[in-house]
Each structure stands twice: as C-alpha cells, then as structure tokens.
Amino acid sequence: MSSITLFAMPGSCSRVSLILLEEAKAEYDVHWVNLMKGEHKTANFKQINPKSKVPALSIDGEVLTENPMIIKYISEHFPDANLLPNVDSGLAEYQQISDLCFCSSTIHPLVTRFCIPGFFADESCTTSVKQKALAALLENLAWVEQKLANSAWWYGDQWSAMDAYIFWIISRLQRCDFSLSTLPNLARHTEAMLKRDAVVSALEKEKLANQ
Ligand SMILES: N[C@@H](CCC(=O)N[C@@H](CS)C(=O)NCC(=O)O)C(=O)O
Structure with a gap:
C-alpha cells in the first residue's frame, strides 16, 4: 500500500x-x-x-x-x-476533467479575487476588484445553480468529487460574506454536503x- x-x-x-x-x-x-x-x-x-x-x-x-x-x-x-462516475469511452472522461478545471481555473481565481482583493490591487482599487469578481462569480455560478435545479448532485444522483469542489468554493465564499440568497440550489447542496460523514x-x- x-x-x-x-x-x-x-x-x-x-x-x-x-x-x-x-x-x-x-x-x-x-x-x-x-x-x-x-x-x-x-x-x-x-x-x-x-x-x-x-x-x-x-x-x-x-x-x-x-x-x-x-x-x-x-x-x-x-x-x-x-x-467520479464510471464512463465507458469517448469524451466523457475528458469532460470530467474539464469540469474539475472549471472549478480550479475559472472559479477558484475569482474566489481569490473576491476574498483577498488586496493580492491583486492597491488599497484604492480593492473594492472594484471585489465587485468585478462578484459579478463574474455570479455569472459562472448561475450554471452550477441551474445544474443543481433538478438533481441533488453535479452528476445527477451520483455524488462525486465535483460536489466536494463546489462545496469548498461556496464555503470559502461564505467566509467572505458571500450571500446564497439568490442561489437556493447551492444553499441546499451546501446543507446536504455538511451532512456527509x-x-x-x-x-x-x-x-x-x-x-
Ligand atoms: N492551481 C492550484 C491552486 C492552488 C492554490 O491556489 N492554493 C492556495 C490555497 S486555496 C494557496 O496555496 N495559496 C498560497 C499562495 O498563493 O500564496 C490548484 O488548483 O491546486
């Protein structure tokens, strides 16, 4: 081992x-x-x-x-x-990696800009960096919210690593006063995640x- x-x-x-x-x-x-x-x-x-x-x-x-x-x-x-769901062949395995990269390469950098804008701009500009990051986050999270509208998890009924990634994104944002009030499916997803052993x-x- x-x-x-x-x-x-x-x-x-x-x-x-x-x-x-x-x-x-x-x-x-x-x-x-x-x-x-x-x-x-x-x-x-x-x-x-x-x-x-x-x-x-x-x-x-x-x-x-x-x-x-x-x-x-x-x-x-x-x-x-x-x-991760078992996939036979074709593009499905690449699609899973693409989904994970969406979290790591698109959303995560926006999370950092929203939570720690001082990493990217002088004090006088941090409000603007945060606002722009928020707008981009809401745009990207709209897709996640929509995916979760009719299923418990990212890949439907099967819990997966994508759900762990989405959970971290939301839990990190919540520590920076991000509101889930307009994202009820993500709020439900977070609650369900918190119940997993x-x-x-x-x-x-x-x-x-x-x-
Ligand atoms: N592309 C990397 C990003 C990892 C990353 O940014 N980690 C952060 C913590 S969330 C970090 O170590 N930050 C330290 C720093 O940037 O100084 C991944 O997806 O694993």
Whole structure:
C-alpha cells in the first residue's frame, strides 16, 4: 500500500482533496502548512511544491500537485469510493476533467479575487476588484445553480468529487460574506454536503489543526 501525505491548510482548496481522502477511507497523513506564517514560501516546502501552493499530495515520496489531478489520482486509486462516475469511452472522461478545471481555473481565481482583493490591487482599487469578481462569480455560478435545479448532485444522483469542489468554493465564499440568497440550489447542496460523514470528519480534522 502506498504511503500518502496531503499537504494542506485548513479552509483552503486542499479541503477538496481532504474530503476525497476521507470519502475513499484512505490511510493517509496530513501535513498542515500555515500559509499565514508563510510556511509555503520556505525552502523546505518549495522542495515539496516549487509553486508554493497547497494542496500537494506525496505518494511514496513522489509529489503530485494541482487539485484536478490529485482528485483524478485519488479517484483512480480508490475505485470502490466511486469519486467520479464510471464512463465507458469517448469524451466523457475528458469532460470530467474539464469540469474539475472549471472549478480550479475559472472559479477558484475569482474566489481569490473576491476574498483577498488586496493580492491583486492597491488599497484604492480593492473594492472594484471585489465587485468585478462578484459579478463574474455570479455569472459562472448561475450554471452550477441551474445544474443543481433538478438533481441533488453535479452528476445527477451520483455524488462525486465535483460536489466536494463546489462545496469548498461556496464555503470559502461564505467566509467572505458571500450571500446564497439568490442561489437556493447551492444553499441546499451546501446543507446536504455538511451532512456527509466524510465532510464532517474532514472539517473536524481542519478544526483540530487550527487549535
Ligand atoms: N492551481 C492550484 C491552486 C492552488 C492554490 O491556489 N492554493 C492556495 C490555497 S486555496 C494557496 O496555496 N495559496 C498560497 C499562495 O498563493 O500564496 C490548484 O488548483 O491546486
């Protein structure tokens, strides 16, 4: 069995990988990286991930980065957990990766602009950065809201890694006073996620790490 360590920070996008490892009932360790203290910028961490980001997944000493591919790895190596729907052939597998990249490459950067506008602009412009990020977020989340209109989860009745990703996006936004009042399906989705055992245990691990 492989030795797996997740490099993570409570509340950050590493929560997606953490939830999936819990869903998979994997044996793994977590190494918490304190971004606030700049631990991700240290020479030690750069040896793990030269991009200075979490998540990073160490598998028998080899390191994989970028949420979509970490998700794909966990999904393929723990097939019994059904973390992504089984697909036969054709474009469907690529479509799943495309969905994950929509979260990581389109929505996540907007979340960062909305929550931490000071990363991208001088103080005098942060309000404008936040407003523009909000407009773009609402436009992109409208598609997610619509997808959830007639089904519990992103892929219909089957819970998947996409739901963990959407959950992290919303939970991160909610810590920055983002309102779900116009997005009732996403509000319902968040409530349902909070009831899953894997989510409860992932959040508990994050909470303990914060103490
Ligand atoms: N493209 C990466 C982005 C990862 C990312 O931005 N992680 C954030 C936490 S949510 C981080 O480590 N930020 C530290 C920094 O940018 O200084 C992925 O999808 O895994």
